[in-house]
Amino acid sequence: MSGVVVVGAQWGDEGKGKLVDVFAEKADIVVRYQGGANAGHTLVVNGLKTILHLVPSGILRPETTCVIAAGVVIDVFSIREEIRRLKDSGLLQNPKQLMISDSATIILPYHKALDAARESALSEAKIGTTGKGIGPAYEDRAARRAILFGDIFDRETLYKKLELALQEKNFLLEGFYKLSPFKIDDLMKDLEQVAEELAPYRAKDNSLFIAKSLKSGKRVLFEGAQGTMLDILHGSYPFVTSSSTLASNACASTGVGTNSIQKVIGVFKAYTTRVGSGPFPTELHDEIGKKIQADGHEFGSTTGRSRRCGWLDLVALKYAIRVNGITNLALMKIDVLSGHDRIGICTSYKLNGEIIFDLPTSPYDLEKVEPIIEWLPGWKEDLTKIKSLSDLPRPTTNYIDYVGAQLGTPIDVISVGPGREQTLWVKPLFNN
Ligand code: GDP
């Protein structure tokens, strides 16, 4: 079975979008399996930048079918905007290019209002969410009161579900957070318009479609959002998102068997970044951190917030390899590290005076660890125009070899710039 998962191996923004767009050339189907419009996946093709939030990163390949799985939380207004933009720029011409699962959960304005209200109530202890309503929408799903994508096409069901939801949401918003309530008639009117526009993309059974496609030998790429360290169960809780970001969830969220997965590609940057609050052991608060931030344009593609930057963290990466079952790695943004005399790599942590090599599961311990940094020689050359691995400067190759050996996992792809063509191939994606 030809299923490959692309998963973020750090705290998100590793370059998953670029990689999926590159891989999509060889894929028949690209499935986005979790998260929502909190994601910002950037694709650069012929110098033209496209930022996707919900639409899978295979959309710039007209022959590829893009699927949004049941495990995604869809802000229907946001996806309508995204689709309009893609259509306006001629990038989405055939509705058959995009299939949205009827079983996915939808995000409505009250989810966003609650997300914002909860964050401001936390004041100093903020998670630093994207404000896209992700947490409240997944709460509704778990509480078995979510409104599904398929519901927006059935007026009666939608009205009943909205009425029930608003009783509680408005009580919370007005009574607890002292905010304005939402009116059912306004929401119904807006949703009717959205439903009309999104109807061509409606797909009743994506799970069946993908199972049949895999059986007939089609190649399916599963695109993760966020990253391992933001996973609801295995990330740096509570500073995480509200979905399972791990590769295993590609199957659960889409409704395909785990035996469909041939490879799990872990995407990581040559350094580490994090947006929002929470522990970040290798964070740099100095000029080097600022240089990485400036050279890597480390500003969020969803919220525009500046991303915190630090050296590569092998302890966290080894953890990601283990919990996802990563079989192959893609090393992104190596070009950003040009111009440093020496490059730091965290190989272990010190916790309460002891050296440890495994990521502590307690968030309180993760706050306390000190990174132990090994130093490698840097390089000055611009890597962005390099076309072949053999043209990389010697210290860059040493850096890549060192990281690969430490991680004990093959690095299959090296990326030297945001553009599709700035990708140095090591190994093909699919085995067949
Ligand atoms: P994602 O959320 O994992 O898809 O990553 P984002 O798109 O949020 O952030 C990655 C950023 O790095 C985007 O601006 C990409 O265009 C850019 N990018 C991706 N790969 C490379 C690379 O190899 N080098 C450089 N300089 N930029 C890259």
Ligand code: IMO
């Ligand atoms: P992509 O797919 C980086 C972070 C937020 C916040 C935490 C919870 O582009 O890699 P949420 O809005 O999900 O409730 O916020 O998770 N976060 C991301 N950080 N990349 C992302 O997505 C993220 N999606 C959420 O900054 O710290």
Ligand code: MG
């Ligand atoms: Mg991103």
